[in-house]
Amino acid sequence: MSRDPRPRIAYQGEPGANSHIVCRQHYPDWEAVPCASFEDVFAVVEGGDAELAMIPIDNSLAGRVADIHHFLPASSLHIVGEHFLRIVFNLVAVEGATLDTIRTVHSHVHALGQCRRVIRELGLTPVISGDTAGAAREVSEAGDVTQAALAPPLAAEIYGLQVLRTDVEDEAHNTTRFVVLSRDLVEPPPGEGPMVTSFIFNVRNIPAALYKALGGFATNGVNMTKLESYMVGGQFVSTRFLAEVDGHPADPALARALEELAFFTTEVKILGVFPASPQRRS
Template structure:
């Protein structure tokens, strides 16, 4: 068989498989629409069910024999789920704007392309948009693997009535973007969100030591400013360059390889368990001078053999050198051991607030 004949045979096979896939995808969409029709008769039913979607993704990843990788399968199925979900309704999701922020990228990574993105001017405004019902969900950064916790998000979590509905891990690849390659020698100002400036500190020290570093509300705002000023450049995602008519001058300028930001999905619903969940709490101890107070708060996790994944602190703003703690651990609050640990922790806490149980990031 000639090479041309081999290609034709294989391409014909691909065409047949595509026809089968198309039929199955439409059949799946019909099922999703039927589920939506049943939901319309059910009080309190919601379109977006993160625990169910997480179960689907983990099941298909486990069932796959390759050659597609888990990351590729996740990306494909998120878009299938997104398209089928949109037959019922597109979720309205608030993110830090404008166009081109990592928050937008995180939202699309999780919800897929079929989502109605609403851009807000700040993280507090994202919380407010969801609290008032203007949007269904919000996506906010909570911690970075290089720079740690995002203070404004943690502070908002203390006072909000919203719940955490999910998390997204987004690999952050910073680029230096500007008007053109010739602009690099003219740079007088580097603009970016404070976190981005901090994550690229060493690179900037080596390559642009004399440029002024100006913090901005978001990297996308920085890109917009760089588009107006030939002597200004921005740190942003490479994807932002095209939107703002800029060139990518240097890629991957972050100081730490593997630089990743964790985002939270905030909303108003309580979730059932998915089987692979995480629970988040806010705590404070009785009396900051009491020896071993923090140890007593955390001891129930060890007693009930629960794995803690994160511990952060912020000033309580109610007294000098008093702190609240943000705690994440594996498990769902409806699980027996987790429920017992929560009860024991609450006994030792001055402040005790469950932010939610939600599927772990994929």
């Protein structure tokens, strides 16, 4: 059987997952390719079986997606875009189930944590699944009116489930930011609207190294929108930082700040330069 001739974008999760929804919204003419793990997503794109990857990197409630911060530095992929998705969870079950028949609710651990109110109100027992769409599939396959799932609307559609209650997430601002990854470095020219530069760096193990490394951004008026630290190789004396700033590396102010950063670090790696999503401001 011949392969779908459309370009391919890979995502982690099963069909109907939030990552799948973002792919359909922003790449409707592409074939969305589900992968079991983030590692598989990176491998598919690096190996040439897909042109792009859609990866969640931050959530407004749960914070950073930890695994991604370990895959990105070692990867040969580049960030070429970002998209934001307002996360919506529906309480879904098989035909014939009602709010009175369900006893358990299946979903990803983060989804269960973000929908505590409805779980408590209905007295349901939470059951952890690998992902939200997978939970919907499991409930569909079980055909049991005592089981429900917390899943995105697309998952209910794909797996033929009925919606018992919509928008059951605890917080209305629940939003996930996704980044698009490519094998090719696609860096838009400066001056074409608001840009974001994402990079990682390791500071020298000396007093005030981080303070000095970041000083150039302050003195040059560069706005830093993200700064996160994590350990490198299990060493407590080696810390890597992931940062994002407004601007393009070719902008004079950011160029000076990055030059100053290099004096106080052992490594600086640009992960990507990409247009800022209009949803950043909202």
